[in-house]
Amino acid sequence: MKNRDNLWGRRLSVLIFVWISLLAVPAVGDELLIRITEGADSAIPISVVPFSESGQMPAEEKVSRIIQNDLQMSGEFDPLPPEQMLSLPSEGSDVFFRDWRLLGQRYVLVGQVSNAGGTLQAQYELYDVSQEKRLVGATASAPLSASRSLAHHISDRVYEAITGVPGAFSTRLAYVTLERLVSGPVYRLQVSDVDGKRARIRLESDEPILSPAWSPDGTKLAYVSFETGKPAIYVHELASGQRQRVADFSGLNSAPAWSDDGRSLLMTLSKDGNAEIYRMNLASGDLKRLTNHWSIDTEPTYDHTGQGFFFTSDRSGGPQIYHQASDDAAPRRITFGSRYNARPRTDSSGDYVYYVHQREGAFSIARTNLETGDETVLTRTESDESPSLSPNGRMLIYATKSGDGSVLTVISAEGGAAYSLPASRGEVRDPAWSPIVR
Missing domain, CATH: 2.120.10.30 (TolB, C-terminal domain)
Incomplete structure (x- = not known):
C-alpha cells in the first residue's frame, strides 16, 4: 500500500x-507488440478467407489478415486458420455452406482487393453459415497507403453486423x-x-x-x-x-x-x-x-x-x-x-x-x-x-x-x-x- x-x-x-x-x-x-494472452471460451467461430488480390499490393500485412487479427483481439471471435479451410472462395457464389458447417463455423467472410490507379478497392461479403444468408455485401476503398484503415473499417462492419454493437477497430x-x-x-x-x-x-x-x-x-x-x-x-x-x-x-x-x-x-x-x-x-x-x-x-x-x-x-x-x-x-x-x-x-x-x-x-x-x-x-x-x-x-x-x-x-x-x-x-x-x- x-x-x-x-x-x-x-x-x-x-x-x-x-x-x-x-x-x-x-x-x-x-509500435506496440500485440500478444494474445487469453482467449474466451464463448468466442464465435468465424472464417476470414484470404481475399483474392489483383494489381500491386502494399508491403504491409494483407487486408484479410488484419481483419482476422482485429476480430481475434476483440476476444469475441475465434478465427479459423486459413490452412485449416477446405476451400478459399473469394465471392459468395463459391461459398459451399456444408463445408463450413463441417468445420464448425458460424460465419464466413470472403472478398477481393484490387489496386485501381493507386486506390485500394475491397469488395466483401459476410455470410451466416447456419442460415445460409448474406449479412453484409459492400464495397470500400482507401488510398494505397491506408490499407490498414481499409481493413479496420471492414472489421468494424463485420463486428457490428454480428453483435449489433459498433466496432472500435478504426x-x-x-x-x-x-x-x-x-x-x-x-x-x-x-x-x-x-x-x-x-x-x-x-x-x-x-x-x-x-x-x-x-x-x-x-x-x-x-x-x-x-x-x-x-x-x-x-x-x-x-x-x-x-x-x-x-x-x-x-x-x-x-x-x-x-x-x-x-x-x-x-x-x-x-x-x-x-x-x-x-x-x-x-x-x-x-x-x-x-x-x-x-x-x-x-x-x-x-x-x-x-x-x-x-x-x-x-x-x-x-x-x-x-x-x-x-x-x-x-x-x-x-x-x-x-x-x-x-x-x-x-x-x-x-x-x-x-x-x-x-x-x-x-x-x-x-x-x-x-x-x-x-x-x-x-x-x-x-x-x-x-x-x-x-x-x-x-x-x-x-x-x-x-x-x-x-x-x-x-x-x-x-x-x-x-x-x-x-x-x-x-x-x-x-x-x-x-x-x-x-
Missing part, C-alpha cells in the same frame, strides 16, 4: 522540471512511453491504431507527461506536462501539432476530462489551497468550482449523461469513488469494497463505473454496477492502473506492471479474453481510447 500511497502523493505534488522537445511533424513512434490509442537512458528519462506521448500499429510520437520530453484525454471529435488531446517547472494542462491539435496551455495556475493542474460537446474541460486545481474539481470553458477560460471540501478531490470524468461526473476523493479517510449528479448536487459515495478505489471511468450506457481497486496488497481493475452496487474485480494481476474503456463499451485497456516496467493490457469489459501491448522499448503507461468518429 505504501508504494501506491506514494504515487497518490506524487500526483498531487508540484515538482520542478526544466526541458521539453516539441515535434512539429509527428515522428514515427515505437479508433486509436494515446499513451505515454518512458525510456530510461543513461542520459536520463525520455517521455513520449504517442498515438497508434488499437492494435499498436502506425505509432506516431506527438510530444517528447525529458520530464513527465501524464493523463492524455481525447476530445469527443477525436482531433485533440488534453494532457498534463511538467515543462514549465510545474504541472500544466495543454490542449494539443493532432493534425497541425499546435497546442495551447490552458491551465497553469499556482499549485496543481491535473486530470483533464472533456465535456461531450468539446467546449469545456473538467480538471483538478489547487490554486485556492486545496485540490478541487473545476470546469473550464475553453473559449473564455472561465472557471467554475464544482467541489468544496477539505479533502483531496481529483480525477474527474463525466458520467454517461454529460451532466454529472465521477471523481476520486479521500473525504472518507482514503481514496474512494464519488458521483455528483450536477454542478450543485451533493456528492454520493459509490465504492465501499476496500480502502482504496481511484481513477474512475464510466461506460456510455451508465451501467457501470470502472476504477483501480486495492485488496490484499494487489491493485486490480474493478467495476461497480451503479444500479445494484455490486462490485466485480476484473483483473488478476497485482499492479494495475489507468483504466480506459473502448467507445463501444466492449473492451477495457489498462497499464500493468511487467518485470521492471509496464505494458498495456486489453480485456473484455466482462473481464474475459486478454491481449497485451508492450512497447518495443521502455515502458508504456496512461492509455486513453479514442472515440468512434463517423
Whole structure:
C-alpha cells in the first residue's frame, strides 16, 4: 500500500522540471507488440478467407489478415486458420455452406482487393453459415497507403453486423512511453491504431507527461506536462501539432476530462489551497468550482449523461469513488469494497463505473454496477492502473506492471479474453481510447 500511497502523493505534488522537445511533424513512434494472452471460451467461430488480390499490393500485412487479427483481439471471435479451410472462395457464389458447417463455423467472410490507379478497392461479403444468408455485401476503398484503415473499417462492419454493437477497430490509442537512458528519462506521448500499429510520437520530453484525454471529435488531446517547472494542462491539435496551455495556475493542474460537446474541460486545481474539481470553458477560460471540501478531490470524468461526473476523493479517510449528479448536487459515495478505489471511468450506457481497486496488497481493475452496487474485480494481476474503456463499451485497456516496467493490457469489459501491448522499448503507461468518429 505504501508504494501506491506514494504515487497518490506524487500526483498531487508540484515538482520542478526544466526541458521539453516539441515535434512539429509527428515522428514515427515505437509500435506496440500485440500478444494474445487469453482467449474466451464463448468466442464465435468465424472464417476470414484470404481475399483474392489483383494489381500491386502494399508491403504491409494483407487486408484479410488484419481483419482476422482485429476480430481475434476483440476476444469475441475465434478465427479459423486459413490452412485449416477446405476451400478459399473469394465471392459468395463459391461459398459451399456444408463445408463450413463441417468445420464448425458460424460465419464466413470472403472478398477481393484490387489496386485501381493507386486506390485500394475491397469488395466483401459476410455470410451466416447456419442460415445460409448474406449479412453484409459492400464495397470500400482507401488510398494505397491506408490499407490498414481499409481493413479496420471492414472489421468494424463485420463486428457490428454480428453483435449489433459498433466496432472500435478504426479508433486509436494515446499513451505515454518512458525510456530510461543513461542520459536520463525520455517521455513520449504517442498515438497508434488499437492494435499498436502506425505509432506516431506527438510530444517528447525529458520530464513527465501524464493523463492524455481525447476530445469527443477525436482531433485533440488534453494532457498534463511538467515543462514549465510545474504541472500544466495543454490542449494539443493532432493534425497541425499546435497546442495551447490552458491551465497553469499556482499549485496543481491535473486530470483533464472533456465535456461531450468539446467546449469545456473538467480538471483538478489547487490554486485556492486545496485540490478541487473545476470546469473550464475553453473559449473564455472561465472557471467554475464544482467541489468544496477539505479533502483531496481529483480525477474527474463525466458520467454517461454529460451532466454529472465521477471523481476520486479521500473525504472518507482514503481514496474512494464519488458521483455528483450536477454542478450543485451533493456528492454520493459509490465504492465501499476496500480502502482504496481511484481513477474512475464510466461506460456510455451508465451501467457501470470502472476504477483501480486495492485488496490484499494487489491493485486490480474493478467495476461497480451503479444500479445494484455490486462490485466485480476484473483483473488478476497485482499492479494495475489507468483504466480506459473502448467507445463501444466492449473492451477495457489498462497499464500493468511487467518485470521492471509496464505494458498495456486489453480485456473484455466482462473481464474475459486478454491481449497485451508492450512497447518495443521502455515502458508504456496512461492509455486513453479514442472515440468512434463517423
